[in-house]
Amino acid sequence: MSLSPLLTDLYQLTMMQGYFVSGLHTRPATFDLTFRRNPFQGGYAVWAGLEVALAYLDQLQFGNTELAYLESLKLFRPDFLAALSGWRFTGRVTAFEEGRVVFPHEPLLTVQGPLWEAQLVETALLNVLNFQTLIATKAARCVTAAGESASVLEFGTRRAQGPDGALGAARAAFIGGASGTSNVQAAQRYGLPVSGTHAHAWVESFDSELDAFRAYAALYPGQTTLLLDTYDTLASGLPNALTVAGELRSAGHELRGVRLDSGDLAYLSARVRAALDAAGYGGVQIIASNDLSEFVIESVIREGGRVDVYGVGTQLATGGGPGGGALGGVYKLVALGGQDRMKLTGDAAKTSLPGVKRVWRGTDAENRLALDVIAAEGEGEPLPGERFSDPANPLRSLRIGPELSWHDPRRVVHDGGQRTRAPEKLADLQARAREELAGLPAGTLRLLNPHRYRVSLSAELAQRRDTLMAELQLRHGL
């Protein structure tokens, strides 16, 4: 996927020119990409989009068409445009591995490089990473709600935010745990499993529902899933599906599944399951669709529904629902020319953490995630007995116990103008996310009012923040 260098906010380019003219453009800068609240009022986010972001950085350059357009805006000087023509992104990017679970305030991705390079890429990085992380997190929530015995498919292309929104959603949903997508182009592009059933129009194109079912089964004998609700799920669709299931079996095949797309999914799926089982079709899967969300899935299961596959559309493709719609990731200057930087704010939770940082992730004896510590660059692993403070609440601190082991969940992924690691396979990202989610403390996966995973600041980092804040207030007479 090729992304234009003009996929950015105008002010990035006017600031770039300003840095260039002021001689600041090559000063070494560090920006952190972070978010302040978990999406969906949940307990975590699944970090996704890194491969897309790195592909963007790799191919980023200004061609003649882009330079001519910028010239036409009458905002840019010839010397600046000439400098852009040879411009490439050469900075270092350090980021959480894609598929990891991440939390508010953590530096998810850190860009270190010449100020004008790090500035330009803000918009596109946020665009890609906010969206992909939102959808991967939504998928993880749906998969969690569906439980071990059911799976989730991404069915939302028709409600996604544009063609590429659909493709991106299919990719991120897979990382978050969806088993596949209905979007053929997404399957082609990303190598995803693709699946589908048929629509009401198919049934309405035949003289009867039974004729329509038979025609579909004749064409796809080993792979038929029949949609039951064109006329009436229990009175018409189910008996016709049973007839076709029998005919398939006589011919040496098995009906693969039936789909419910309206009505009370808990009630109907239980009734259909019982009828299928009673007729000897225990292997026929029940697929449910129709405005599903993690909360609908949870309620179908709680009320005794018997669904094997949840086809989630709108909410999975758009990351909709309470606390959704967009991840509010931000990209903040944290160091410039070796000095810490931060934006002042009256809201403690919105204070950015200054300086170049690292993250230590602590796991317990059972290899469960216990605690993340945001520390200054170069700080070693947290020691038992050390005190760490809460980034959102300076009044709270906690003491590290002796039983934790520590690792660095971030990697240098781009340096000196190129990627430092081979692109990862989506299946590996999905596996990583699954493993991380399985390792979260009990309650963190809960859909509503989850356990809040602990993220703390090292004493050194907290002190640097407090010192800088005091200095800025003094300097600006506040």
Next chain:
Amino acid sequence: MSLSPLLTDLYQLTMMQGYFVSGLHTRPATFDLTFRRNPFQGGYAVWAGLEVALAYLDQLQFGNTELAYLESLKLFRPDFLAALSGWRFTGRVTAFEEGRVVFPHEPLLTVQGPLWEAQLVETALLNVLNFQTLIATKAARCVTAAGESASVLEFGTRRAQGPDGALGAARAAFIGGASGTSNVQAAQRYGLPVSGTHAHAWVESFDSELDAFRAYAALYPGQTTLLLDTYDTLASGLPNALTVAGELRSAGHELRGVRLDSGDLAYLSARVRAALDAAGYGGVQIIASNDLSEFVIESVIREGGRVDVYGVGTQLATGGGPGGGALGGVYKLVALGGQDRMKLTGDAAKTSLPGVKRVWRGTDAENRLALDVIAAEGEGEPLPGERFSDPANPLRSLRIGPELSWHDPRRVVHDGGQRTRAPEKLADLQARAREELAGLPAGTLRLLNPHRYRVSLSAELAQRRDTLMAELQLRHGL
């Protein structure tokens, strides 16, 4: 923009093959694209995306790469794949002109053509038109809230759903009334006004806020907008901006604007306005940003805020907010081989309207929109005294008054494999939307609990629906 024929749900392709094998693929079919609820719990939608949809239909064909991928799925027969290699969309498309206001139950776009052609395009048409209409409607709501004396800019690229989601949002937001975008690529692609200010990072890159402001003003003397809240809006940003405004004026320029990006926007904008006016800078605009929505804009104004330009980000780029996130447009088979078709449902509001239809839009003596009537194809304009029924409530009907004049708001936009009209300019679409919105009955524009614009069914259409429903129930023993 080139869109793949594989931008579709798998079942469209398996159904296409089924129609092909069953010999149904060339039967003349009619599908209607409709929605059932206005987005954002509002009183209307602004129809957008038609040009994008037509461009998609124009270039739609299966190349060797796509055919090879389909072959690899082991679902498709060689004769079907061979038929796809010469496949083109040849159907007729009738649609509301882009930029028109539209309402639930109306056939926004009608595809008439061979069944397999009309079936394939469902997913991509819904994808494009659902999203564009959602965003254009959101923009119209924000512009309505901002009122005549303020304008709205689209600032949401960093939170949009992928790169193309950002581009599409900028396009649709402009149609709905936004004055421009911050997205440079969108401005380039669609010829939109592009604008921007600077970020906090700019200020933090200089030794002082005043230095940063001066450097920006020196570079863009006629076009400087200064961001006031890096350290403190009233204590630091405002006095420094006033200093720079004076320096600019001494040099023969005027400061263009200041931007507020945090805090109480109503209070701060009133304070900043008063200070600017008192210092003789009545021409300096105040731009506000920071998680805006139509409701925030309305409350800023209600509380005495003095904002000239609202930069709306996340909610405008994603169509977020109550009742948002996605427009639930559907695409239903309504006729096949000359016979009416519909899907049965227990919910009267979800019943689709069978048959090939037309829309009559009635305006009153002041040229205000009064009533839309959905009629059968070929029905003449509604006559005074005729009774029309409510599509969502069969028990309700109304009688047409004598004072209305009628027009057809839909056009044939694609026929015989090509467009029938030249592409329209975005500025013309924006003007059309503005005019239509201005012509809506009082209260229809209200953000909450709006007046419900009347959409009625002709007696003939209502009777055809009832007859078909009775027949289907009888045939399926319901």
